Amino acid sequence: MIYDNLAFFPRYTGLSKNLSAALSYLARQDFSSIDPGRIDLEGDELFALVQEYTTRPFEQGTWEAHRRYIDVQYVFRGRERIYVARLENMQVGAYVAEKDFLPMTGAGIPLDLPAGYFVVFYPEDAHMPGLQISAPEHVKKVVVKIRIEPS
Numbered sequence: 001m002i003y004d005n006l007a008f009f010p011r012y013t014g015l016s017k018n019l020s021a022a023l024s025y026l027a028r029q030d031f032s033s034i035d036p037g038r039i040d041l042e043g044d045e046l047f048a049l050v051q052e053y054t055t056r057p058f059e060q061g062t063w064e065a066h067r068r069y070i071d072v073q074y075v076f077r078g079r080e081r082i083y084v085a086r087l088e089n090m091q092v093g094a095y096v097a098e099k100d101f102l103p104m105t106g107a108g109i110p111l112d113l114p115a116g117y118f119v120v121f122y123p124e125d126a127h128m129p130g131l132q133i134s135a136p137e138h139v140k141k142v143v144v145k146i147r148i149e150p151s
Contacts, residue, residue, distance in 0.1 A: 001084060002120040003111060006074060009118075018046050019120070022072045022144040026118065031076040031142055041144075049143045055080045055132035063090065063128045065102040066121070070146040073129060074118040078139035082119065083108040083128040090126050123148070 002012060009027050013020035025041060031050060039048040055078075065087055073082070085108030093103040104126055112133055113119060121127050130139075 001122065001125045002118075003113075004118065005116055006118050007116070012120075016146075018042075018146045019070070019072070021046060022048075022146055023118070026072070026074045026142060026144065029142075031140060045147045047145050049145065051141045051143065052139070053130060053141075054136045054138055055130055056136065058083070058128075058131055061128040061131050063104045063106065063108075063126055065090075065104065065123060065126045066100045067095065067102065067123050068100045068147060070123075070148055071121040071127075072118055072144040072146065073113070073121065074142045074144070075113045075115050076140045076142060077115055078137050078141075079112060079114040079133060080129065080137070080139050080141070081131040081133045082111050082113055083131065084111050084119075084121075085109070085126040087124045087126050 006027055009023040012023060034050050036050045036052050039050065041047055085106055090104040090106035095102045108126065111119065
């Protein structure tokens, strides 16, 4: 997992070509007038999901992880809490391949993601995003999906 302010994204550009492309895209884009939906950057290899929603209480959250994609989650507007944990410390459910969704249960630690910050989740990083910090809040977030499995 990587957690940082997007202003410092150049620190991570040497880690991989696609991570560099994802962070560079987020840093140069103004998402204020972009509607929610999918934006193909390199087809299924690299794409962005623009989302808008209201954060919810912890009790309504869902733990997840992914096998085929790395998540780069960036909050453009608002703030949210994401719980994080190591996958090996969770009770894992049945993987849903068509959605690249691995459900699970367990406990983690809170990570607050204010506007301007991003977090990178690898397959071993369990996460429960979209949670309220103290009260429900409107959030505009971009999730860039980086394929790690050859197509």
